[in-house]
Amino acid sequence: MSTLQRIIKGASDLRNYKSITLKNKLQCLLVSDEKADKSSAAMNVNVGHLQDPIDRPGLAHFLEHMLFMGTEKYPNQSEYSDYLSKNGGYSNAYTSQMETNYYFACQNSSIEGALDRFSQFFVKPLFSEACVEKEMNAVDSEHQKNIMQDSWRFLQLFRSSAHKHTEFCKFGTGNLQTLSHPTIRDDLIQFYNKYYSANLMRLVIYSNKDIAQMENWAQNYFSDIPNNDLLPPSFKALPFTQENLGNLWKVVPIKDIHQLSIKWILPDMRKYYKNNPASYLSHLLGHEGENSLLSILIKNGLAVELSAGNQNEQNLWSSMNIEISLTNKGVENYEQVLQYLFSYIQMLKEKGVQEWVFNEIQMLSKLNFDNKDNEKPESYSLSLASRMQYYPIEEVLVQPYLNEQYDKNLIQDTINQFNIENVRITLISKKFAEECQLTEPIYGTQYSVEQINEQLRNILLNPKIDVIHDLIKPNTFLPKNMDLFTKEIDTLPQYPFLIRNEEFSEVWFKQDNHFQKPKASVKVKISFNQQTKGIKNQILFALWISLLKEEMREISYMAEMAYLGQSLNVVDGALILSVGGYNDSLPQYLKQIFTIISNFNQTDKTKFDIQYERIMRQYQNISKMQPYQLIFNYAQPLIITNGINPDELQPTLEKTTFDEYLVFQKNLMQKLSFQWLIQGNMTEEIVKNFTVESENILFQAKNATKLSPSEISDIRAIQLPQKTMFWEKNLGSHETNSAIVSLYQYKKDTIQNELKMQFLANIIKTPFFEKLRTDEQLGYVVHSLSTTTRAVLGFIFMIQSNVKSPQYLSQRIELFLNNFKERMSNITDAEFEQYRQSIISNLSQKPKSIFEEANDNWDEVLNNQRLFNRRIQLLSEVKNVTLQDVQELFNQIFFEEKKKLDIHFVSNNHLEENNKIKDERLKNNEIEQVQSVVGFRNSSSLFPDFYSRL
Numbered sequence: 001m002s003t004l005q006r007i008i009k010g011a012s013d014l015r016n017y018k019s020i021t022l023k024n025k026l027q028c029l030l031v032s033d034e035k036a037d038k039s040s041a042a043m044n045v046n047v048g049h050l051q052d053p054i055d056r057p058g059l060a061h062f063l064e065h066m067l068f069m070g071t072e073k074y075p076n077q078s079e080y081s082d083y084l085s086k087n088g089g090y091s092n093a094y095t096s097q098m099e100t101n102y103y104f105a106c107q108n109s110s111i112e113g114a115l116d117r118f119s120q121f122f123v124k125p126l127f128s129e130a131c132v133e134k135e136m137n138a139v140d141s142e143h144q145k146n147i148m149q150d151s152w153r154f155l156q157l158f159r160s161s162a163h164k165h166t167e168f169c170k171f172g173t174g175n176l177q178t179l180s181h182p183t184i185r186d187d188l189i190q191f192y193n194k195y196y197s198a199n200l201m202r203l204v205i206y207s208n209k210d211i212a213q214m215e216n217w218a219q220n221y222f223s224d225i226p227n228n229d230l231l232p233p234s235f236k237a238l239p240f241t242q243e244n245l246g247n248l249w250k251v252v253p254i255k256d257i258h259q260l261s262i263k264w265i266l267p268d269m270r271k272y273y274k275n276n277p278a279s280y281l282s283h284l285l286g287h288e289g290e291n292s293l294l295s296i297l298i299k300n301g302l303a304v305e306l307s308a309g310n311q312n313e314q315n316l317w318s319s320m321n322i323e324i325s326l327t328n329k330g331v332e333n334y335e336q337v338l339q340y341l342f343s344y345i346q347m348l349k350e351k352g353v354q355e356w357v358f359n360e361i362q363m364l365s366k367l368n369f370d371n372k373d374n375e376k377p378e379s380y381s382l383s384l385a386s387r388m389q390y391y392p393i394e395e396v397l398v399q400p401y402l403n404e405q406y407d408k409n410l411i412q413d414t415i416n417q418f419n420i421e422n423v424r425i426t427l428i429s430k431k432f433a434e435e436c437q438l439t440e441p442i443y444g445t446q447y448s449v450e451q452i453n454e455q456l457r458n459i460l461l462n463p464k465i466d467v468i469h470d471l472i473k474p475n476t477f478l479p480k481n482m483d484l485f486t487k488e489i490d491t492l493p494q495y496p497f498l499i500r501n502e503e504f505s506e507v508w509f510k511q512d513n514h515f516q517k518p519k520a521s522v523k524v525k526i527s528f529n530q531q532t533k534g535i536k537n538q539i540l541f542a543l544w545i546s547l548l549k550e551e552m553r554e555i556s557y558m559a560e561m562a563y564l565g566q567s568l569n570v571v572d573g574a575l576i577l578s579v580g581g582y583n584d585s586l587p588q589y590l591k592q593i594f595t596i597i598s599n600f601n602q603t604d605k606t607k608f609d610i611q612y613e614r615i616m617r618q619y620q621n622i623s624k625m626q627p628y629q630l631i632f633n634y635a636q637p638l639i640i641t642n643g644i645n646p647d648e649l650q651p652t653l654e655k656t657t658f659d660e661y662l663v664f665q666k667n668l669m670q671k672l673s674f675q676w677l678i679q680g681n682m683t684e685e686i687v688k689n690f691t692v693e694s695e696n697i698l699f700q701a702k703n704a705t706k707l708s709p710s711e712i713s714d715i716r717a718i719q720l721p722q723k724t725m726f727w728e729k730n731l732g733s734h735e736t737n738s739a740i741v742s743l744y745q746y747k748k749d750t751i752q753n754e755l756k757m758q759f760l761a762n763i764i765k766t767p768f769f770e771k772l773r774t775d776e777q778l779g780y781v782v783h784s785l786s787t788t789t790r791a792v793l794g795f796i797f798m799i800q801s802n803v804k805s806p807q808y809l810s811q812r813i814e815l816f817l818n819n820f821k822e823r824m825s826n827i828t829d830a831e832f833e834q835y836r837q838s839i840i841s842n843l844s845q846k847p848k849s850i851f852e853e854a855n856d857n858w859d860e861v862l863n864n865q866r867l868f869n870r871r872i873q874l875l876s877e878v879k880n881v882t883l884q885d886v887q888e889l890f891n892q893i894f895f896e897e898k899k900k901l902d903i904h905f906v907s908n909n910h911l912e913e914n915n916k917i918k919d920e921r922l923k924n925n926e927i928e929q930v931q932s933v934v935g936f937r938n939s940s941s942l943f944p945d946f947y948s949r950l
């Protein structure tokens, strides 16, 4: 049984689509893309954790984990992931409130085998007893990983405050307390049989084959999924009503943040998706241009950031959310911040709905849909499968991009619903630690709740609007000319080439020869001399960038709304500016940016203080990051000469003064050099003009001289000694997780060496994960990968563990490698060929957009290696790598020439075990401790600077 609808496509979308419905009422969307370099599928099941039985929180999520653990047809628990990793693929899944989404990607030639294995999840999974126990621990470590994360804590606090009889107050992740139950396996099976019904599933298959072929696969593999003709989940009870709204919450965060979070609870907005009144309102409220609410708050020193967006929940209700990052002054005067917000809304109510604002949003979203860049097949499949649950199939591609119909009254009605009765105000800051006496039971978040007091209530009911004068201004960056400079793309160069080459400036240019979209990317690295070297200067530089960004905010926000994004970053002591989007207004915008930079001279102490406070809080929050996210930052100063120990940032900033900043600012641009890369719908002439013009703007304003490459300081990788070294850091009592990174250093990244490392990484990845995470259950985060530091290759193992100490983990990693020797020597030629195919398939993936292509080429410009055809070179060399090469590499890097450095993060929970093992290993001379980072660095030999421009 199949039906064909006309599916609305974007103007530049060349793929074929077809929707069919199988006999079992499974709705499938087939996407045929002859240019696809990967294939993918996603299955969305319309059941989520809001349907967990009341006494089994986390069951839907646990079930998601269990489907990966073997099926009747493929009983081996690692069959699916093994198959994918040998075939250039991977998979993942997530459970949300109302959906469970499963997806994978793999090389084109293996899609049928992957579909066969994948479909069995929904036909006949095993739920084997042995796996039930283990996977419950995996779910528990996942929760342990989240427990100190503010985003999870705030979400659960919000949900737990819903009316107690409603589904919304559930806890979705689950842990050992909620899942460990004698009947848990039966509960899983019962839940699965009840809810995993074909009519509630949406399948997307994406491949390079034709539609007829994919239709056959859908029929053959997915027709056996049982159909119970279930109704989609529907909820009646509203979690928030006037009884539990109109109040003020105070919450103590883990990170040192000051935030004001405002939620208006509204009726279901999804049903108005064609008019999208919420997008009109979030556009105005979240605006950062001239006259915006954020600009007013910043001018008054109350806030630094603001965002607005709406969310649809349970097909039943919606919320409009405004998040404001406050300054210290903003926390103390939060009533004033609220007053500005309510005044702004009053102004919107009184000025009425503006059709030109709607038209601007509509025009840009249509433009964006028609010129959309392709995504990776798996993220596209994932998103489409979810959208199929909510939109008619004909509109599944175009929604939620369009704002089709202007409905003035509907927008006005929606604004009128923003009032004090249905709002929930949350203030987040450590300053409330004293008054927050209540505790959310699952995450332990401290909070308090009170009625909005009479005085504030009166102010918000009658907000004075004389402080807020005007609406935002029309956008001057809207692209008008969308023509391509040429359609004769066959004769254009494949790679960037130099169109200007002077000692202080090189300009690489590539006119687009592939994507044919009216877009372009401009990247420039501006180097200064020694002024940015050392930790103090790096901090001053960070302050300078922060202040500059604030200076540019109103303009760059307008450009961003017109899909002309901009970013400013510091890399290796240089300023990197990147601008990308529609090319029409790009040169004009670039000139504006350079003019702002050239005139920039911030001497306002109040503005300095605000950015100082913001960066101080960022530094203070470093220690609150997840150990596995943080541990690489601590590895940096041990492996590279310009690495900075994160612990030094805060004390150094504390000693930094405004006067020092003024000196730094004055001296910053005495000498300048430029490296550019421009790609896209541009011509050589336009590029030459705006690069020269931009450089001149800076040279003239700053009276600067030219910086030669020899004046740029070199950065070198540290050569590890042929030993097993470790460095450790105690994480203190707040952190329940320990973490380890084991780095094995190799050699320079030649094409040959890089390929051998890729083989090694592919061969080790799945077995390492299966052994240390699935079997030994050492933690939720378990990774192995190859890395490059300043052109030096290395192999990394990383584990974050809530059960074991780093020294223990270190031993388990070594034991794994010892036991893996046998497996390495037993790899057959046929298996090795499979790994080779997988690598070929990964290397065959081309960039999906002009921006991805520019990013790859930019790496080559920055590292001065200019191997723009690196991917092609790797592809042509991959056939020459032999099994013996990789076996030799394995023995060299892990045993015979082992140069190993461990970074250990020790939680107090594992301190005792850690010390015991450490003492023993030290006594046996197995390991050597790095006592001082600086001492280690100063006594080490260095690699040459492989990225030098000289």
Ligand SMILES: [Zn+2]
Binding pocket: 061, 065, 139, 142
């Ligand atoms: Zn999970």
